[in-house]
Amino acid sequence: MNLFKRFLLLIISYVFAAIPIYASDFQADYDTQYAISPSGTTIVTQNVTLTNKQSNLYPKQYTVSIDSDQIKNVIAYDSKGVITPKVSQKDKKTEISVTFNDQVVGIDKKLLFSLRYENGDIAKKLGNIWEVRVPGVTSDSTLGEYSVSLQTPSTFPQNAYMTPLPGTGARWNKNQLINGGINAAYGEYQSYIVDIIYPLVNDSLTSVVQSVAIPPDTTYQSVTIATIDPKPIDIKKDEDGNWIASFTIPANGRIDIKTQLIIKTYIKPLPQSQKQLLNTSSYLKQQTYWETNNEKIQEYAKKYTTPRAIYDFVIQTLTYNYGQITSTPVRKGALGALANPTNSLCTEFTDLFIAISRAAGIPAREVVGYAYTNDSRLRPLLVGSDILHAWPEYYDKASSRWIPIDPTWGFTTGGINYFDIFDFNHIAFVIHGLSSELPYPAGSFREGSLPQKNISVRFSESTTIVTKDTYTTVFDLPKQITAGKTLKGTVQVNNSGGKQIERMDVNVVATPYAFQIQKVGEHIPPFGSISIPISIKLPILLHKSQGIIDITINGEHASFQYEILPTYWIYGVIGCFLIALLLIVWTFIQNK
Structure with missing residues (x-):
């Protein structure tokens, strides 16, 4: 499903007395302009040309349904002057209807009109980052030319990414937008303040050492531990790059480990993330949920031999089941995902990618963490006491880096490219490579069966981080x-x-x-x-x-x-030797 259906569903209605007509009787060409103001409000101007394909018909009315309730100040006009639009809002949608002043009859005759309104959902400022999402279009035989331009204010920071890039004349065309809308972000990095509580309980009669995984540095993530109480005995880095912190828990005791982290996420990979993978075979092995040695997985691995091909296959094969996100899901693994493809969550999208990748000889692993979303339909998460998300990584030999991708959101957003470009919204809590289940991520530590909120994430626009090594x-x-x-x-x-x-x-x-x-x-x-x-x-x-x-x-x-x-023992040896020598000499003299 693409973004045009979600955000901008065009419905063209034509009313004639006793004459049945259809949308196929007209061709619609669009020149759509998005102009974003410094506050983020976007002025959308649609210049539409309706071309008659019949000689005895003319369009009378136009209706557009927009998947947003942040629409206001709607105006419309055609060649005969201003049109008074009818605007209604319901269920977070806005419907705009206009009845034309002009009546254009005749084959190949054209009716030109314009629709202008303000949309508060195109551009959003999230922390340090401006996110821009322009809807795409559906493939329709009645749709002629479709051209889009985007204008951002000079106050916006530097563009971090834009996909797809504009075509000729800094504009996007229909072919580009059929595969999804425009996805862009402006800013250098996103900064989060993350508060985590790890409740650790020891029911034994002696003190024990328990460990937890602290969110680590990754290819696109930099972490600073602002506070941690109590202080750990030590923090070690495991082979996957997880930070494993150890604490002593007294006999029959409980300790709540409270930590506050400053986490920065980037689009460009961090220099220190470039490392040669020495234990490649460890990331090709079969694990629970990653049935690499299964015959069916092996068949897919022979057919899809690159990370991109596997990513596309997963998106085309699985369907996200929104009904499961409010319940306690059961992880099915790669084979379970293939057996029931319409009943998938982020774990199934991730497990299937990893299993096929490993079978194809591509090192792959899972990341479990937090992903910010302001639209649970486009970018869903597993809803529970703490919202978590899973996505895969594959190892790229050319760059010597682990590359994160998100096939789940690639599916749910209707084609946004989460393979070539990641975003600022994913925070890694743990990395699962050598094991498909361990270590446990933040948010999975519980005392009892009652839901608990142990993770808090908020944006931080002004963060001071001491970078000097101590x-x-x-x-x-x-x-x-x-x-x-x-x-x-x-x-x-x-x-x-x-x-x-x-x-x-x-x-x-x-x-x-x-x-x-x-x-x-x-x-x-x-x-x-x-x-x-x-x-x-x-x-x-x-x-x-x-x-x-x-x-x-x-x-x-x-x-x-x-x-x-x-x-000192040498002095004793020498002394004894000298005494022995003197005795020998004394004995010799006495015998004379």
């Missing part, structure tokens, strides 16, 4: 050691800030006893750490000495000094 260095080494032994321990670098350290170059050098170790390009998640093992073999010494371990982190220096005690 870290501490801890030397876990003995301050004294006896010569001849091996100095063993670790140097631990702790990220004491809420922002991931994207690149940390570490160089450890020991003097005067040779030891060196380097770590280049280390990533440390917020409140995480890296541990560098130290092992220095010390020589035998008969005197006190000192050793120094220097560590250089991104050009900044720290050092640790330790004392080397002499090897």
